[in-house]
Amino acid sequence: MATKVVMEALSPTMEEGRLVEWKKNEGDAVAVGDVLAEVETDKAVMELVARAGGTLLKQVVPAGTTVPVSELVALIGEPGEAVENGKPAPSGAKPASATQQATQPTPDRNQPASMPPAPPAAAANEAPVPAPRRTAATSGSPARGPAASPAGGRLKASPLARRIAAERGIDLKAIAGSGPEGRIVLRDLEGAPPAGPGAAPVRVAGQAPAGGAPAPAASPVPRFVLPQSDGAPFTDVPLTQLRKTIARRLVQSIGPIPTFYLTTEVDMERAWDAREALKALGEGPKVSFNDIIIKAVATALRQHPACNAWWQDDRIRYWHEIHVSMAVAIEDGLITPVIRHADHKSLRQISAEAHDLAARARERRLAPEEYTGGTFSVSNLGMLDIDEFTAVINPPEAGILAVGRIVEKPVVDAGQVAVRRRLRLTMSCDHRVIDGATGAQFLKTLKAMLENPLAMVW
Secondary structure (H helix, E strand, O other), X not given: OOEEEEOOOOOOOXXXXXXXXXXXXXXXXXOOOOEEEEEEOOOOXXXXXXXXXXXXXXXXXXXXXXXXXXXXXXXXXXXXXXXXOOEEOOOOOOXXXXXXXXXXXXXXXXXXXXXXXXXXXXXXXXXXXXXXXXXXXXXXXXXXXXXXXXXXXXXXXXXXXXXXXXXXXXXXXXXOOOOHHHOEOHHHHOOOOOOOOOOOOOOOOOOOOOOOOOOOOOOOOXXXXXXXXXXXXXXXXXXXHHHHXXXXXXXXXXXXXXEEEEEEEEEOHHHHHHHHHHHHHOOXXXXXXXXXXXXXXHHHHHHOHHHOXXXXXXXXXXXXXXXXXXXXXXXXXXXOOEEOOHHHOOHHHHHHHHHHHHHHHHOOOOOHHHOOOOOEEEEXXXXXXXXXXXXXXXXXXOEEEEEEEEEEEXXXXXXXXXXXXXXXXXXXXXXXXXXXXXXXXXXXXXXXXXXXXXXXOO
């Protein structure tokens, strides 16, 4: 009996997925854990893997099709097994009951999509040992030793890493993965030997090439490219899964949430001097003002837990952990990677993790657990010369901080007019959770920390 392959819920909020590309053709042999297709979810491009072995009998839907979760997309069975209209063909034998029919299991929505497929029944009693998770904030450069893969399992690598490795002739078995469950991601290919003398070495966005010259700075916001006209006065472009999610979330946010806004202006002279001093050290990642603000926000939330909360319809959830979401502009929308336990991390760790998350967010290669679960958000448009703006709250969070640019302006300081670097911050608050005075006290603490960075380590 053929096994049905269905569209899996590859992220906690996924309701449908667009099948971007088939990785297996009809008639190809398939092993458990093989990548069948790439699927665009509401936030990222992820892999749909086989949970049964055999032969790919039928691609029920073509590439480019949007399919609801749990809908049939393919059939796996024995070579030569017949299928009719995208369904297993009936045989002369007595049909199996509904409980006996083999169907590819749909994983639990609460289970991270990066987890490997369930082991066969024969090995169910053997407890697997999970590979340690390493991130740029908690570990150094990945070792260039052979990558360990589960016995009898496939080598875990992101689709982008596989594609780059194939183009460069890089042996993935010689690379140690630093992604979830030991998965090989793009940054792990940095410095790997190319296929031949004419091939360019792999370089991660924002990193310096081997010769030591700085890499060209990537634009913080991808430019929109107008589709080519065929003579018509306009072009209709179907919504991506990400844009659908953004539209749905904005309606949930700006409509029912009673929002008010608080704005303050911060003197950034000392923060500017502190950043210049860190740059002069020439060690570790380049610290940005956004990194400093995330650190200050996390530290201030520790003193004002009333702002570190979720609205839950019949209750308010006050978090004991501080997970700061940071808005990152990508090609067709916005995504908010999360820096977890930001209050317990050093500025160096936050900087490294923020740069890594932002780079992989633009590549659409974040795992669901890397962009969900934030408790407060930061959105920064200062690099685009925006002085001040109001940001839309990301529910169920109760607050978001909008960060403008640092500008030099004349101000009165100790009775004298002086030119100082100033920054405007605007906090959007869900009034069901945060009262005006509560939000104002948080902003006052945040301002004090930015005006005296030593307060963050006191």
